[in-house]
Amino acid sequence: MQTQLNLDSLSDVISGMSANPAAVLGPHSVEIDGRRAVAVRGYFPSAQQAWLVDPRSDSTRPMRRVHPSGLYEGLIPSAESASPNYRIRVSNSNGNTIEMKDPYSVPTFLTDFDRYLFGSGKHWKIYDKLGAHLRDVDGHVGVNFAVWAPNAQSVQVVGDFNHWDGRSHCMQKSSPSGIWELFVPNTGAGMKYKFRMRTQDGQIVDKTDPFGVYAELPPRTASVVQPLDLYSWNDNQWMERRRSENQLDRPINVYEVHLGSWRKSESGVHGWMNYRELAHQLVQYCKEMGFTHLELMPISEHPFTGSWGYQTVGYFAVTSRYGTPEDFMYFVDHCHQNGIGVIIDWVPAHFPKDGHGLRRFDGSALFEHEDPRQGEHPDWGTMIFNYGRHEVRNFLVSNALFWMDKYHIDGVRVDAVASMLYRDYSRKAGEWVPNEYGGRENIEAIHLLREFNTESHAQYPGVLTIAEESTAWPGVSRPVETGGLGFSLKWNMGWMNDTLRYMRHDPIHRQYHHNELTFSLIYAFTENFALPLSHDEVVHGKGALIAQMAGDLWQKFANLRLLYSYMWTHPGKKLLFMGSELAQWHEWNYDGEIQWDLLQWETHRGMQRLVADLNHLVQREKALHEIDFNGEGFEWIDCMNSGDSVLGYLRKGRDPNDFLVICSNFTPIVRQYRMGVPKGGYYREVFNSDSSYYAGSNVGNHAGVMADTTIPHHGRPASITFQMPPLATVVFKPE
Numbered sequence: 001m002q003t004q005l006n007l008d009s010l011s012d013v014i015s016g017m018s019a020n021p022a023a024v025l026g027p028h029s030v031e032i033d034g035r036r037a038v039a040v041r042g043y044f045p046s047a048q049q050a051w052l053v054d055p056r057s058d059s060t061r062p063m064r065r066v067h068p069s070g071l072y073e074g075l076i077p078s079a080e081s082a083s084p085n086y087r088i089r090v091s092n093s094n095g096n097t098i099e100m101k102d103p104y105s106v107p108t109f110l111t112d113f114d115r116y117l118f119g120s121g122k123h124w125k126i127y128d129k130l131g132a133h134l135r136d137v138d139g140h141v142g143v144n145f146a147v148w149a150p151n152a153q154s155v156q157v158v159g160d161f162n163h164w165d166g167r168s169h170c171m172q173k174s175s176p177s178g179i180w181e182l183f184v185p186n187t188g189a190g191m192k193y194k195f196r197m198r199t200q201d202g203q204i205v206d207k208t209d210p211f212g213v214y215a216e217l218p219p220r221t222a223s224v225v226q227p228l229d230l231y232s233w234n235d236n237q238w239m240e241r242r243r244s245e246n247q248l249d250r251p252i253n254v255y256e257v258h259l260g261s262w263r264k265s266e267s268g269v270h271g272w273m274n275y276r277e278l279a280h281q282l283v284q285y286c287k288e289m290g291f292t293h294l295e296l297m298p299i300s301e302h303p304f305t306g307s308w309g310y311q312t313v314g315y316f317a318v319t320s321r322y323g324t325p326e327d328f329m330y331f332v333d334h335c336h337q338n339g340i341g342v343i344i345d346w347v348p349a350h351f352p353k354d355g356h357g358l359r360r361f362d363g364s365a366l367f368e369h370e371d372p373r374q375g376e377h378p379d380w381g382t383m384i385f386n387y388g389r390h391e392v393r394n395f396l397v398s399n400a401l402f403w404m405d406k407y408h409i410d411g412v413r414v415d416a417v418a419s420m421l422y423r424d425y426s427r428k429a430g431e432w433v434p435n436e437y438g439g440r441e442n443i444e445a446i447h448l449l450r451e452f453n454t455e456s457h458a459q460y461p462g463v464l465t466i467a468e469e470s471t472a473w474p475g476v477s478r479p480v481e482t483g484g485l486g487f488s489l490k491w492n493m494g495w496m497n498d499t500l501r502y503m504r505h506d507p508i509h510r511q512y513h514h515n516e517l518t519f520s521l522i523y524a525f526t527e528n529f530a531l532p533l534s535h536d537e538v539v540h541g542k543g544a545l546i547a548q549m550a551g552d553l554w555q556k557f558a559n560l561r562l563l564y565s566y567m568w569t570h571p572g573k574k575l576l577f578m579g580s581e582l583a584q585w586h587e588w589n590y591d592g593e594i595q596w597d598l599l600q601w602e603t604h605r606g607m608q609r610l611v612a613d614l615n616h617l618v619q620r621e622k623a624l625h626e627i628d629f630n631g632e633g634f635e636w637i638d639c640m641n642s643g644d645s646v647l648g649y650l651r652k653g654r655d656p657n658d659f660l661v662i663c664s665n666f667t668p669i670v671r672q673y674r675m676g677v678p679k680g681g682y683y684r685e686v687f688n689s690d691s692s693y694y695a696g697s698n699v700g701n702h703a704g705v706m707a708d709t710t711i712p713h714h715g716r717p718a719s720i721t722f723q724m725p726p727l728a729t730v731v732f733k734p735e
Helices: 011-015 112-120 236-244 275-289 325-337 390-407 417-421 443-459 493-504 507-513 553-569 596-600 602-620
Strands: 026-032 035-043 047-053 060-067 071-076 087-092 097-100 131-137 140-148 154-159 172-174 179-185 192-198 204-207 253-257 293-296 314-318 341-346 411-414 464-467 489-491 529-533 573-577 634-638 646-652 659-665 671-677 681-688 704-707 718-724 728-734
Touching: 026 071, 035 060, 035 087, 047 071, 112 390, 131 179, 140 192, 154 179, 236 325, 253 275, 253 602, 275 325, 275 602, 293 411, 314 390, 325 341, 325 390, 341 390, 341 464, 390 411, 390 443, 411 443, 417 443, 443 464, 493 507, 493 529, 493 553, 553 573, 553 602, 553 646, 553 659, 553 728, 573 602, 596 602, 602 681, 634 671, 646 671, 659 671, 659 718, 704 718, 704 728, 718 728
Parallel strands: 253 293, 253 573, 293 341, 341 411, 411 464, 464 489, 489 529, 529 573
Antiparallel strands: 026 035, 035 071, 047 060, 047 087, 060 071, 087 097, 131 140, 140 179, 154 192, 172 179, 192 204, 634 646, 646 659, 659 728, 671 718, 681 704, 681 728
């Protein structure tokens, strides 16, 4: 019987190294004795026998072994060959019998338009096609695997379903897209898998799925098949309000959290709490403390816990350290139902060199640059994405959109933006490549950031995009159409550095550094700024914030209360890293937890109360959040009193009658102070960081003071005289 099978073409299929296995396997039209028929071929290395099954009658036809390695072939006669509908039944050497849809008879999951959009860098939901997706083909359930690896010689999908022997699951390459695809029947959720590649130089490597949405618990590295459409969301009210309101006019008090070290669990792996457990405890804490948003240090899958998540391998996979994707959906949902927004850290600036990850993914510099002057980061020992490649840019932008789409994320804080913007970042002369115009700007990265911001704001109105950008790059938080990068907010790293440096000075010397306090108001409205006291300020030998304050023990606590009070009344949104609200003494340790035991001391309880009251004050008073980004919301009363190290200013809402009078004393001296105010009347003291409630010395003005219209001061028609407590901020509101 001649079935037109050329045995010379079988070697790649038998060795599992074929780029076009469908040329041999699956259904093929043949002619036998002048009659048309369909020859069905399958490769089952461990099979003892195989049959073709007619699903209508359940009748079977034996397939013959045409190669001793396990290649089988069966014929479907001409009467049935116009539209063959068959299954394959295989009896394995272990005695098990399975029945399946022929993987090589299934039409491709990706359309030509999908491939075109991805190749153009414009397929914003490519994560719905690449990766592993449950698929029903004519009633046969399985998983469709697809991966981009244009330079691989061959790709197999290996996993639990084939005992990690991929010879029978060689993927089919689509040219010129470079996407490999295969439907694997009888597989489902929970199956572990990887892509086994034969690279350009003939090496065999196993790679984690770049679009995998779940993975094994590190240090294991396999991807896990997981559907993301089973969770029932209950946050419609939150999502509608987010779309309809201007988030930048609202109070934004962010609590930055590393989930693994916020609080430990005795029952969890390595003491880690589950996302659901974290949801209830963190939400309750945030509500009590007055935080409006949680910012999570990277929760995408990362192999090394000590990287804190900033060396990500699984960009689309929520880390399995704290639970499943559905567990994390519950976390976000519970936050939303309780009025708490969720921001995640996103790391498009670099990725690690782990062998199972993106580095030299198909044997070539696919995601990174080949030239180490562009492709390797000298500071972190990591790889830099090739932002100029359409598919790589699509990978990154679609990844950010993925978190907004599948997990309802409210904001994305982009890490290390400065390292993306400059080709010579942390490089000496001769170690970097100029752009096409001879400059140091990374034009491709700029295009990526603008595209990310444009699509984020267009597709998910109300989502915040936040840049950690430490240089004077102009227009970071200005619209793309006016030449900006398009971010919603930019971290004010200048304010953070100047202010912490000032607070380290002994108060007797602060009069000589007064400009370190006032300088931030020169540029405060050039961007939409957020004021960060983040994890970066309490690691690598810097000490905890309380330890960085000048003075003896009492002064350290007073100075930290003063720092927070000045920060919360300064224009800009706020961010505080976990543990800082307790005046934690230890530097942050990702393997430990917050020093909750410090709350047995009144000084630490007082600090926690202070932060909570500041958060609630910002939420309650429109003057402290309504106009954060232009000069109409701020006005100096006295910024020149360097001799006394005192600042006085107004914070104003949109209503001209809605304003607060704020005065900060950066010395440990109690002063009888006169300050000009806009009008007469009674000024109630609404906040005093020296209150005994916060473990201060309780110098204050009781309920408030009356303005004197007969004594103008500081260029104002009236003035108030009040007790100025030591190392403290007081806030007055006119009644």
